[in-house]
Amino acid sequence: MADGCACDRHVHMYLTVAEALRRGLSVAHPVTGIETLPLQQAIGRVLAEDCSSKVDMPAFDNSAMDGYAIRTGDLGDGPLFDLPIGGRVAAGDSGAHDAPAGSALRIFTGAPVPPEFDAVMMQEDCEASATHIRFARRPRPGQHIRRAGEDLKAGAPILCRGCEIGPREAAALASSGHGQVRVCRKLKVTIFSTGSELRQPDEELSPGQIYNSNRYMLLALLDKPWVDLTDRGPVADDPDLLEQVLREACDTSDLIITTGGVSVGDEDHMPRLFSEIGGETDVMKVAMKPGKPVMFGRRGDALYIGLPGNPVSAYVTWRIIGSPMMARRAGLRRPRLVSERGVLAEPLQRLPGRQEYRPVRIDGSNSDGRPRLRLLAASYSGRVALLAQADGLAVIPAETGYLPEDHPLEFLRF
Numbered sequence: 272m273a274d275g276c277a278c279d280r281h282v283h284m285y286l287t288v289a290e291a292l293r294r295g296l297s298v299a300h301p302v303t304g305i306e307t308l309p310l311q312q313a314i315g316r317v318l319a320e321d322c323s324s325k326v327d328m329p330a331f332d333n334s335a336m337d338g339y340a341i342r343t344g345d346l347g348d349g350p351l352f353d354l355p356i357g358g359r360v361a362a363g364d365s366g367a368h369d370a371p372a373g374s375a376l377r378i379f380t381g382a383p384v385p386p387e388f389d390a391v392m393m394q395e396d397c398e399a400s401a402t403h404i405r406f407a408r409r410p411r412p413g414q415h416i417r418r419a420g421e422d423l424k425a426g427a428p429i430l431c432r433g434c435e436i437g438p439r440e441a442a443a444l445a446s447s448g449h450g451q452v453r454v455c456r457k458l459k460v461t462i463f464s465t466g467s468e469l470r471q472p473d474e475e476l477s478p479g480q481i482y483n484s485n486r487y488m489l490l491a492l493l494d495k496p497w498v499d500l501t502d503r504g505p506v507a508d509d510p511d512l513l514e515q516v517l518r519e520a521c522d523t524s525d526l527i528i529t530t531g532g533v534s535v536g537d538e539d540h541m542p543r544l545f546s547e548i549g550g551e552t553d554v555m556k557v558a559m560k561p562g563k564p565v566m567f568g569r570r571g572d573a574l575y576i577g578l579p580g581n582p583v584s585a586y587v588t589w590r591i592i593g594s595p596m597m598a599r600r601a602g603l604r605r606p607r608l609v610s611e612r613g614v615l616a617e618p619l620q621r622l623p624g625r626q627e628y629r630p631v632r633i634d635g636s637n638s639d640g641r642p643r644l645r646l647l648a649a650s651y652s653g654r655v656a657l658l659a660q661a662d663g664l665a666v667i668p669a670e671t672g673y674l675p676e677d678h679p680l681e682f683l684r685f
């Protein structure tokens with residue numbers, strides 16, 4: 272396993288998953304174009320610059336409760352306090368009032384607290400008539416007042432570039448006065464699935480034909496507001512046709528993703544064609560199961576990822592290697608894949624050699640509260656429907672051969 276390579280039982284050398292991913296990320300350069308959009312159109316896009324608050328939050332002293340603003344200096348010795356109600360301020364009012372000295376001000380949550388008032392009494396703690404309030408507990412100065420800038424001062428950082436503008440980010444941007452947002456331009460992605468055997472799911476199958484799963488899987492995986500997708504559909508294993516589509520895709524896209532045709536069979540044309548049109552291949556084989564063969568490379572600014580044809584392999588390689596590369600290319604800064612720890616619901620026996628990603632179902636939890644992972648069939652690489660019944664992928668290290676029941680195991684939740 273030294274220098275990032277792993278040997279399987281055959282003599283070929285493969286890259287480890289970690290090394291392949293490292294190389295993939297190192298060639299996935301973030302797009303540089305930036306657009307400025309109104310916040311409502313920027314939702315789901317990738318933030319292109321660090322943002323700080325344009326205003327103090329809150330912007331002014333305001334009431335945290337429905338109740339009565341008072342001047343604590345007006346209060347006598349107690350034990351019971353009695354104040355006339357001299358005015359009223361609600362959220363959205365300017366805070367102007369005509370409550371005379373010695374009176375309380377009816378106030379509501381979010382309403383500005385005028386500067387001379389220094390505490391708010393919760394209405395639940397007051398006995399109120401139409402004209403007076405009475406209460407027994409002396410309020411603390413500052414009680415139930417949210418001070419201007421106490422959450423965040425103008426100029427304080429709120430978001431780092433490279434995040435996806437989701438609900439929390441959109442609210443943060445809005446609350447701090449960002450009506451216009453600078454986002455990375457959309458990533459131009461072209462997909463096609465290679466294979467003369469492929470038919471659409473609404474067509475009749477003739478002998479030797481199968482339904483095209485990968486096209487729909489990729490359509491779903493790439494359904495993102497920051498992707499500008501060109502779907503070239505299926506392309507037959509005809510070298511001239513494949514070359515034309517691949518060349519066109521490389522000329523017009525930031526990222527090209529294909530499935531199939533990257534292995535060593537006579538009909539596996541993609542590695543040769545990519546090199547013939549001037550592409551430079553960075554990675555050809557990765558010691559992962561399922562997954563090999565997978566390739567990626569560059570041609571000019573275009574990044575090419577050739578996923579295996581086998582749909583489960585295509586999904587797994589996408590999840591482990593392709594998706595982080597695409598995220599980086601789109602300008603996203605994301606933590607690496609986050610795995611969780613479960614335990615085996617049954618013993619595991621397999622041939623060591625390649626890092627394996629095995630679909631698992633979560634079957635309750637053990638006495639420590641760890642999810643119990645039930646492994647789905649070992650020979651699964653063509654059974655893509657199994658993925659839809661799984662809850663995640665267990666990560667089985669390359670060197671692992673046998674693990675007993677209840678042994679800890681990392682898994683990636685879907």
Ligand code: AMP
Nearest residue numbers: 464466482483484485531532579580581
């Ligand atoms: P390949 O990598 O092209 O040799 O394909 C490997 C296996 O995956 C073959 O059995 C193909 O028929 C199958 N396959 C390739 N592409 C697709 C696809 N888009 N949808 C479903 N199966 C596919």
Ligand code: MG
Nearest residue numbers: 466531532580
């Ligand atoms: Mg094929």
